[in-house]
Amino acid sequence: MFNSIVPEVHRQGLDPNKPIETKAVKQVLQSVADGDPDRYKNISHAILNLGSRAALQTESSLTLNDLRSPIDKTKLMTEVDAQERSIFSNPNLSETAKKNELVKLYGKLSSEMPEAIFKASYAQGNRLSNMVASGARGNKSQLSSNIGSDWLVLDQNDNPIPIPIKHNYAEGLESAEYFGSAYGTRSGLVSVKLATADSGFASKQLAIAASDLIVTKLDCGTDRGIPVEVGDGENIGTLLARTTGGYAAGTILTARTLKAIKDDGVKNMLVRSPITCQAESGLCAKCSGVRERGTLPPLLDNVGLAASSAIGEPLSQGALSAKHKAGVAGAQTRRVGGFKAINALLQSPEIYPDGAPVATQDGVVTKIEAAPQGGHHVYVGDIKHYAPLQQNLIIKSGSRLEAGDPLTNGVVSPADVVKYKGIGEGRMHLLKSLRQSFIDNGLPDNRRNIEVLARAAVNHSTVTDPDRTDYLPDEVVHHSALENTYQPHDDTISMHPSKSYGQYLQKPSLYFTVGTRVTPNVAKVMEDNGENEIQVSKKPAGFDPSYIRLMDHGSMKTDLGDQLSSSYVASSLKDTVLSGKAKADIHGTSPMMPLAYAIEFGQKSKVDPNRVGY
Helix, strand or coil: CCCCCCCHHHCCCCCCCCCHHHHHHHHHHHHHHHCCCHHHHHHHHHHHHHHHHHHHHHHCCHHHHHHHCCCHHHHHHHHHHHHHHHHHHCCCCCCHHHHHHHHHHHHHHHHHHHHHHHHHHHCCCHHHHHHHHCCCCCCHHHHHHHCCCCCECCCCCCEEEEEECCCCCCCCCCHHHHCCCCHHHHHHHHHHHHHHHHHHHHHHHHHHHHHEEEEECCCCCCCEEEEEEEHHHHHCCECCCCCCCCEEECCCCCCCHHHHHCCCCEEEEEEHHHCCCCCCCCEEEEHHCCCCCCCCCCCCCCCCHHHHHHHHHHHHHHHHHHHHCEECCCCCCCCCCCHHHHHHHCCCCCCCCCCCECCCCCCCEEEEECCCCEEEEEEEEEEEEEEEECCCCCCCCCCCCCCEECCEEEEECHHHHHHHHCCHHHHHHHHHHHHHHHCCCCCCCHHHHHHHHHEEEEEEEECHHHHHHCCCCCEEHHHHHHHHHCCCCCCCCCEEHHHHCCCCCCHHHHHCCCCCCCCCHHHHHHHHHCCCCEEECCCCEEEEEEECCCCHHHEEEEEEEEHCCCCCCCHHHHHHHHHHEEEECCCCCCCCCHHCCCCCCCCCCCCCCCCCCC
């Protein structure tokens, strides 16, 4: 019946001998949307009706066998008991170290158990696992809670509790297990009360930061792009930055073109992105790519607001769904997870939660020694860094590091990446970190929307040499404004990346921006993506990259309307009066003043008819 609804061309890759699960249905609908959009409505409704009829006509109930553990827990418990005894009997471990070792043990089991339980129960025809596989109800973590084991849970502050939850709900919890898991359960219920306010505030800040990213031209003409894997489904709708797999630069990627490129043996490619757009203001349509209407966005389309809304909605849903996790750690054994982790990436507080220390200079790890308070002192060259007790070192003596490289398995603050590695690397770090955070929290990780946010969030530099700019010393300005008017140093030469170590980019390359210091890692990325010649100088650009927390973005803008709609209005207006920088522009990229004045909205500027703005 399914085959009679969906044409064969859209069923490629489906195994006729296996059930059609949620992921397969999504792939089919995506294929229809890309290749046969006019029939999408009828086909999607027909699939929905087929599922409704099947649910009505096919009986399904649970038996006691569905509540039995599908794995041999006796054998597993014996192995775990042996590992616990080994930890407790180790005379070289302090009480704190023993606790950390137990958390690692239970955390590993907690992250592995859901998948193991799902596979074993699904193979046995368990009806609960069928519900999870179909996407009708529940998830793998909840299935494990019912017929497997949670193992590790978190308290109200997202700290792991070293009390193993060895039983499941079908078996019944022991007293210690119940009280241990109660922390996270209560925390989840409380967080629901705060979720709407917290996520709504974050969504407002996203909107303010990205509101001026409107389409100001059809094509900025750049050949820059970000490296992506060919198999990433988020590539659909983007444009090739370089000729790839027989397709010319500028080709709009579809499911068919991606398959052809993949069949040609290509694994990675460059696609255009808001991160690398070189429009003087806002974004160009081609770097924005095909958007929700199925076409390239028209002039004045506010891509920034659309992207911030698309990201803000899952944030709200993720915060509201915290109560369903009941404090189970799963793969998340760090102290901060969920909405807090995502918000930390956006705000990058000075004391970063579970933040990883980073190398503050290039060099070799010369010494690692135990710190009196716990943790380690790591020496990069002769500079001492502190690695906290709760985190594991990911380096060793002799490791060669670059400034900004992490020393532990903690979370790297975007502010540190921007400070030591530059604007471009900061944007890519924020993109990858936000995607991973969304995945960890079961939220849709729309890469294209996060790219827009990364462009808006990481776009400030502090002026260090006023003679090379029109700004004052220590003034924080939009990096894109500096880059678009930048004049290279007189000693600028073209060189191969591998011969440019220690010099500064004078022209953007890939996602690396003007002023980026070329290091071996930077050079390798360039070489891997076909950049054989770059423009560099031995002199710094005259401005240093800066990461401004999302809450301060509105007050840093030069449009008066943006400042009035942001936080810290009083202080930002005082600064505006003193500097004279802000202005009320009814034909700029911000919609605030055009809406406030309610005149000439959407019309061409009478002063400059060629200017694109509201």
